[in-house]
Amino acid sequence: MFLRQREPLSFDRSVPGKRGMDLPKLDVPTAKDTRPAHLKRSGFDALPELSEVEVIRHFTRLSKWNYGVDDGIYPLGSCTMKHNPRLNEKVAGMPGFTDSHPMAPDALVQGNLEMLFTLQEWLKEITGLPGVTLQPSAGAAGELTGVMLIRAYHVSRGAKRRVILIPDSGHGTNPATAAMAGYEVVELPSLPDGTISFDDVTDPVNGKVRKGLKTLVKELGTEIAGAMITNPNTVGVFEYRFKEISDLLHSVDALVYMDGANMNALVGVARPGDFGVDVMHLNLHKTMSTPHGGGGPGAGPVCCVEKLRPFLPVPVVLRDTVKVGEGEVPKHSYRLDWNQPQSIGKVHTFYGNFGILVRALTYCLSHGSDGLKEATLRAIVNANYIRARLKGAYALHIDSPSLHEVVFSDTLQAKHDVHTLDIAKRLIDHGYHPPTIYFPLIVPGALMIEPTESEGKDELDAFCDTMLAIAKEVEENPEALHQAPTLAPLRRMDETTAARKPVLRWTKA
Amino acid sequence: MFLRQREPLSFDRSVPGKRGMDLPKLDVPTAKDTRPAHLKRSGFDALPELSEVEVIRHFTRLSKWNYGVDDGIYPLGSCTMKHNPRLNEKVAGMPGFTDSHPMAPDALVQGNLEMLFTLQEWLKEITGLPGVTLQPSAGAAGELTGVMLIRAYHVSRGAKRRVILIPDSGHGTNPATAAMAGYEVVELPSLPDGTISFDDVTDPVNGKVRKGLKTLVKELGTEIAGAMITNPNTVGVFEYRFKEISDLLHSVDALVYMDGANMNALVGVARPGDFGVDVMHLNLHKTMSTPHGGGGPGAGPVCCVEKLRPFLPVPVVLRDTVKVGEGEVPKHSYRLDWNQPQSIGKVHTFYGNFGILVRALTYCLSHGSDGLKEATLRAIVNANYIRARLKGAYALHIDSPSLHEVVFSDTLQAKHDVHTLDIAKRLIDHGYHPPTIYFPLIVPGALMIEPTESEGKDELDAFCDTMLAIAKEVEENPEALHQAPTLAPLRRMDETTAARKPVLRWTKA
Amino acid sequence: MRYLPSSPAEDRALLDTIGVPRAEDLLSGIPEALRLNRNLDLPTQGSEQEVAWQMMDLANKNTRFCAQFLGAGAYDHFVPSAIDAMISRQEWFTAYTPYQPEISQGTLQHIFEYQTLICDLTGLEVTNASLYDGGTACVEAALMAVRVAKKRNTVLVSRGLHPLYREVLKTNFAPHDGLNLVEVGLKDGVTDLADLQAKLNGDVAAVMVGYPNFLGAVEDLTALAGPIHAAGALLVSVTQEAFAFGWFEAPGKAGADMACGEAMSLGNKPNFGGPFLGFLAVKDAHKREIPGRVVGQTKDLDGRTGYVLTLTAREQHIRRDKATSNICSNQGLVALRANIFMQLAGPEGLKGLAEQNAAKAQYLRQRLLELPDMQPVDDQPFFNEFVLRYTGDYAALQEACLKESLLPGLDLGRFYPEYQGCILWCATELHTRQMIESLVEILARVPATV
Amino acid sequence: MRYLPSSPAEDRALLDTIGVPRAEDLLSGIPEALRLNRNLDLPTQGSEQEVAWQMMDLANKNTRFCAQFLGAGAYDHFVPSAIDAMISRQEWFTAYTPYQPEISQGTLQHIFEYQTLICDLTGLEVTNASLYDGGTACVEAALMAVRVAKKRNTVLVSRGLHPLYREVLKTNFAPHDGLNLVEVGLKDGVTDLADLQAKLNGDVAAVMVGYPNFLGAVEDLTALAGPIHAAGALLVSVTQEAFAFGWFEAPGKAGADMACGEAMSLGNKPNFGGPFLGFLAVKDAHKREIPGRVVGQTKDLDGRTGYVLTLTAREQHIRRDKATSNICSNQGLVALRANIFMQLAGPEGLKGLAEQNAAKAQYLRQRLLELPDMQPVDDQPFFNEFVLRYTGDYAALQEACLKESLLPGLDLGRFYPEYQGCILWCATELHTRQMIESLVEILARVPATV
Ligand SMILES: Cc1ncc(COP(=O)(O)O)c(C=O)c1O
Numbered sequence A, B: 001m002f003l004r005q006r007e008p009l010s011f012d013r014s015v016p017g018k019r020g021m022d023l024p025k026l027d028v029p030t031a032k033d034t035r036p037a038h039l040k041r042s043g044f045d046a047l048p049e050l051s052e053v054e055v056i057r058h059f060t061r062l063s064k065w066n067y068g069v070d071d072g073i074y075p076l077g078s079c080t081m082k083h084n085p086r087l088n089e090k091v092a093g094m095p096g097f098t099d100s101h102p103m104a105p106d107a108l109v110q111g112n113l114e115m116l117f118t119l120q121e122w123l124k125e126i127t128g129l130p131g132v133t134l135q136p137s138a139g140a141a142g143e144l145t146g147v148m149l150i151r152a153y154h155v156s157r158g159a160k161r162r163v164i165l166i167p168d169s170g171h172g173t174n175p176a177t178a179a180m181a182g183y184e185v186v187e188l189p190s191l192p193d194g195t196i197s198f199d200d201v202t203d204p205v206n207g208k209v210r211k212g213l214k215t216l217v218k219e220l221g222t223e224i225a226g227a228m229i230t231n232p233n234t235v236g237v238f239e240y241r242f243k244e245i246s247d248l249l250h251s252v253d254a255l256v257y258m259d260g261a262n263m264n265a266l267v268g269v270a271r272p273g274d275f276g277v278d279v280m281h282l283n284l285h286k287t288m289s290t291p292h293g294g295g296g297p298g299a300g301p302v303c304c305v306e307k308l309r310p311f312l313p314v315p316v317v318l319r320d321t322v323k324v325g326e327g328e329v330p331k332h333s334y335r336l337d338w339n340q341p342q343s344i345g346k347v348h349t350f351y352g353n354f355g356i357l358v359r360a361l362t363y364c365l366s367h368g369s370d371g372l373k374e375a376t377l378r379a380i381v382n383a384n385y386i387r388a389r390l391k392g393a394y395a396l397h398i399d400s401p402s403l404h405e406v407v408f409s410d411t412l413q414a415k416h417d418v419h420t421l422d423i424a425k426r427l428i429d430h431g432y433h434p435p436t437i438y439f440p441l442i443v444p445g446a447l448m449i450e451p452t453e454s455e456g457k458d459e460l461d462a463f464c465d466t467m468l469a470i471a472k473e474v475e476e477n478p479e480a481l482h483q484a485p486t487l488a489p490l491r492r493m494d495e496t497t498a499a500r501k502p503v504l505r506w507t508k509a
Numbered sequence C, D: 001m002r003y004l005p006s007s008p009a010e011d012r013a014l015l016d017t018i019g020v021p022r023a024e025d026l027l028s029g030i031p032e033a034l035r036l037n038r039n040l041d042l043p044t045q046g047s048e049q050e051v052a053w054q055m056m057d058l059a060n061k062n063t064r065f066c067a068q069f070l071g072a073g074a075y076d077h078f079v080p081s082a083i084d085a086m087i088s089r090q091e092w093f094t095a096y097t098p099y100q101p102e103i104s105q106g107t108l109q110h111i112f113e114y115q116t117l118i119c120d121l122t123g124l125e126v127t128n129a130s131l132y133d134g135g136t137a138c139v140e141a142a143l144m145a146v147r148v149a150k151k152r153n154t155v156l157v158s159r160g161l162h163p164l165y166r167e168v169l170k171t172n173f174a175p176h177d178g179l180n181l182v183e184v185g186l187k188d189g190v191t192d193l194a195d196l197q198a199k200l201n202g203d204v205a206a207v208m209v210g211y212p213n214f215l216g217a218v219e220d221l222t223a224l225a226g227p228i229h230a231a232g233a234l235l236v237s238v239t240q241e242a243f244a245f246g247w248f249e250a251p252g253k254a255g256a257d258m259a260c261g262e263a264m265s266l267g268n269k270p271n272f273g274g275p276f277l278g279f280l281a282v283k284d285a286h287k288r289e290i291p292g293r294v295v296g297q298t299k300d301l302d303g304r305t306g307y308v309l310t311l312t313a314r315e316q317h318i319r320r321d322k323a324t325s326n327i328c329s330n331q332g333l334v335a336l337r338a339n340i341f342m343q344l345a346g347p348e349g350l351k352g353l354a355e356q357n358a359a360k361a362q363y364l365r366q367r368l369l370e371l372p373d374m375q376p377v378d379d380q381p382f383f384n385e386f387v388l389r390y391t392g393d394y395a396a397l398q399e400a401c402l403k404e405s406l407l408p409g410l411d412l413g414r415f416y417p418e419y420q421g422c423i424l425w426c427a428t429e430l431h432t433r434q435m436i437e438s439l440v441e442i443l444a445r446v447p448a449t450v
């Protein structure tokens, strides 16, 4: 039960002689020991000795200090914490999938290959882009793959080019990715609503002039390999001049990468391939409901235009149509093609996070074209409902129309010396997971709220009522909020010491 | 998370139009409606309209108000709340078992029949009794089956007889069962340690003389159909004169039924068939670790001596040995035999709680003969450890040696007007499920503690420390305990009103 | 042994505290002569891998089918994945009976919701936390009817009741010399009104009829209720296929005084017959005679709503030999499955599923009747099961079906001599048109009567 | 749609509060011209039953085996049922990255324990919350080595490294014109010391070797460490079969400066190659250069011990283009599986499993060598994989095995021309003697070379 609070590290529970696993009787001669003496395993310092029941209790009790999607709204902006259907888990656990070996001959894994091919077809139609790879393990891996495609494209036409443009409202993975792909990052200034500024902007604080898109394209021209643009952007606003942006970049043959983390606002409503995107990634662990698992695994498939297809990672999944008799439905067979001379190579050891891809296809089939669009619209309605109920109590900072998420600022509360962090921690006392905070960086004290389509009116109201109650508390008793959380198992943590004197593993006392 | 406390009834959450289940497209013509008008389903008053995510959250949140075996020690005496291995759940969920139809021809369910046969063999050896039926769904159903076997035996020899003897320390199901089997219950007085009194005893309070076993057997003689004896008894003490008791009863051809709820103290150590038991039940949901499921399902197989076998319920599982060539291992085939002329008939629609029986066999195979005995000894050690640590702080009431459970009385605390109920409720505040209380009835303010073999020293110590702390609190601040629990989601419930003005279902406001 | 938290040092410490050298010394309470002085003659312990494989071998020895056209009290329906996901939370499946309400509100509120829904399905006012299965539910219903009716000792049972339910009733009535169980015959596949009227008299406490009955036909409860109530007896409706509650009127609204039966269809697989879910719903006036556990709503000291086990004065642990039943453990977790299933389905889902079952069964019947050797036996309104006379050889038919891994309907002659050569067919939402077509195709190829 | 909590009335209320008539009106931010003015050309929604069957059909199109003698980076081991039972608790599998420590202590403490155990296995001091897989872990290790080594731009990679890991390395080094990836050849199945020495120079930041390598042979890290350290380079040990940590000395104790690779063997099935579990463990001195999330122990305001994400100054969301890596989401849940697996196994379990793997592989090799057309290629110490030369026709051998639903070892020629006609065999605790015997039996019957 949740009343007994402390759960020690299992290492402190270990007792010599206990065991949680029994081995099968060995039915062959014991191993001859051919190891050189210095390569024999000497022993372990931490592995605990516990019985099965103790291990199960440990992880059961620990789980109770977490908050999950089934506990209620999980409004982390940009993370799309939607319902994780159990059907997807059940399907991904089918032995036909889990027991299949990645090195098995194609003929023996036709089901897997058909699964991959079918998912690719769905993603093509959803994004409007004809090329797909499912290998990247997460969004960042997708970004890296995408930028490497851009690089391969330019190399194939003579020079890799030098620069990638990234708006200051972009996610940290964007610049980090560009760097890993050997590019120099030039920052694009964005307007208050996170959209890209075409014109130069003068920093109100230090008066410095920051070059806008037009100037940068004029000055850098063919030095620009491409731009990484998040759309809808991290403020939840659609980059409404996207077509102009891509046209401008294309004019110098620079390519447009779209960070698709926010695709949950577009599926069935608008297709990146239709508004000028050359290459993008999807976070299936966001848009397609695959569970986040406390940090992963995810899946970050990359979709691209025709001219980038030749560079996609190997192997690619191909479908051959088997000859069939008159009027019969055509039969198909599938194979992995490793022979793609222009390919950038492999970006994952095998074929990506296959089990996650299975869940994503299951999600797609469950929703269908109609359900996907309905989900998108509902996600947008939910975000705008929260926006409507909370504006006034919290500063909206911008009034461009919100799509699937809404970003507030703590400026109204800051007057009482209460800040975003305090608000977030108080939400925990009320039994809610806090929204994403202090991101995007361009919004002062950002509170980024993404309810997703999975919330009903009652849950949205309960959350909004709580947010309003907190706003009221800020007026009446601001000091109290600095103490939050007070009802959680722990109070605020000393993160400074954690970083200054890092303790990163248990060691025998 | 556990901080948001209230979870309303789903009926109060229902919203017209929501749905948590989609139906497959109908691929045949819609049904012709041949129902007489007055037999058409008119509608539903309570069935809620909710989406899948809302239903899942409802049952996830509700689950958090429960205490389970994986939360810690679950010391309910007589309930044997031991570790529920996940392997057993996985095996019981194998489609080969779950999809099999009870009306399918024997040839198509050979795996099921072999499973049932094998489990019977295990139970025979464990109890030392040659006859087994797996049909009874729980202990009480086993008791009823057993007493009906006794009845059938006597009927076959002329008369059903009139009386069943049951000690006052017996579980309520014993007398209730005897009555359901058409018998009159005559109560056997028991000594303070719950063992049966051979001699008459005079009630210290009202001076009434209660007839002991010897007198009753002398007076009732062949009116006695049998006796139902729990061994070890409900005080956790072995009926050390069991052989004499059964000899005495057998002398008038009365049969001995053993309530096997406490078999966890005997498996591998002593066999009822060896000390005079004619028929008994086992609670597989206790002794064999099948989960209690919040009240069931369980399984209460009945084992009996040879002379009762002809009366066992139909069908019985038979094994035929298929002819095989020289030196080959003999092959077997299994069948259900419905043709047992003396059988009492069916006691379950089909073959009992099959899925539970699968778990029980899995438990047996995992433990093996050695593991079963080790578990028994450990269960006894654990109970005696608690006894050793708590005696003194709590009144032991008797000093006969305890086996798998120990029963304390609240007499020491009663001096401070603190009673068993108060102690139980305070345990909840400390995060423990309370022991069984006020049972057996012969122990004043009984606290019946059964730790089972699943607890390690650290958990036993944590529990004992808490019990001692409570004993201390009783000394220092007795009033406080009347308020317990104070940390649970609810305080004490008004059970009187609940029974006086029963509200047994939700109705539209 | 992986399940036992044993370690030499700790075990020693335990024994030292107790004050005995060896664990065996704690067996002193068991007379030497009564102990087992050898090891059990059974295999020794197995690793998880070995045991998992051993049990998997057994499971694989059962024949798998791509479609089962067999119902007869165990129905194959789709089970939403949310159900297993929920009940496998240890807070649900490992908990004991909720004796301590403050630490068991999850189970208690679930049971209260479950009770509400069983009452909704049956159109009655009070039910309990579950009974073992359909057969034993009939026993509890019959015995309760006798208690309620006072001084009436006969229970009439329609021959349309599931034959195995009737077997279980027989077994449990046998010990009661004072009670009689009398069968009422069938006419055109439903209870014979004439025979019923002939057998109704002042000693009849209750009449039990299938709704729908074992042959799939719906009994006209309203028509039956007239004479039964006139005779001062109770009408007990017995339902073995809970999906029928989405198709036929609630028994309580159609004239039944009690409704009992089997609700395994709500979220369970056939499971070789168990664990299943027995239910019994009654009128408010009779609530204190109902067997088994009942949960009620109440308030805590601070006036907060909560739930407790109530009306315990009826139960064995209080009333002992005067209890309304001996039942203690019930089918709690199966009731939870049913509760989750019903909440997922909702009114639309339950009606929609019922419509699909009716549609599939009607289509199956129509297609089968196109075969030369299949003939109708009656045309009572039915739900998802029906009887056809087969002029061919059942054994041959069965063999042909098994070859294509289809499980055919039940050979009715096994339970009803008068229906020798008839087959009880069943179709549910799980039967695609294609499965039905391939069944018909296979049957068309079965060699004519031998 | 069952997943969407929509109802006409409530949806209306939401829109009214927002102040728009239709949901579509909220798309105003998206220019008309950029919208999709048609429905997606995809199938419409499916019920759970239909989708479950559709996906089941796909799963069933894969060939099932009773034994796989194929490893090569994806190992078939027994997975205790407790693992799926635990990770399927929604508190574990649905949670996000633990950004808010007060409401995520479960995940944070698990990661801290996982980090401790990876350090224990590898004999190193610092690791992270996981990386994608073996191949990408190699990339992160190589790039980190370059950062650590400063001004050294070459990474030497043994040809014994998993060929697909080397492919992933190539892909990721390509963009860095300044960095070189140079291969070191093999001799007798292990890294060629002479070739290594020849290629070691002042520009070499690190040398990566398999431990054991792709051919199953163990590299003598201690012997290699000498010249490598002398040249001022770092020795990176790459392990693709984590069970080997129970057999061979911890790389950190044998001379490696970094250990990375694939830990899928700890509680996962082959899963067609993912999700797997990349790991990277380093020395304390290098901790601020490690990529990915790291959890540290600290105290709350009341001095209670707790856990937080730390050293975030290395990460992309703070450092942006100066970050140690771009990784954000990792393989958290797979790390949880590994953590549970390791805690169940404990030191005895891990060593015992390793001993059984070694025993099975040795037995398999011995039995195979009794066949006329199987010959040894070297006799390096190995763990659960080894190479044999096969003079017969691999295609024929494969076909024979598949007929008996056995999956044979890998045709090594596919990745190593110099090992044309050789097969990489693997055996684990899952391979019973009987499976091995039937494999040998089948191979004995394969028609001799065509
Ligand atoms: C806008 C944006 N881009 C990229 C990422 C990185 O995706 P992943 O965590 O799957 O690598 C995220 C996820 O946090 C994101 O929100």
Ligand SMILES: Cc1ncc(COP(=O)(O)O)c(C=O)c1O
Pocket (backbone or CB within 6 Å): B078, B079, B138, B139, B140, B141, B171, B173, B230, B234, B259, B261, B262, B283, B298, B300, C327, C328, C329
């Ligand atoms: C001693 C004793 N007898 C009988 C029973 C009844 O068993 P069941 O609940 O399985 O019907 C119990 C269970 O509580 C018991 O403890």
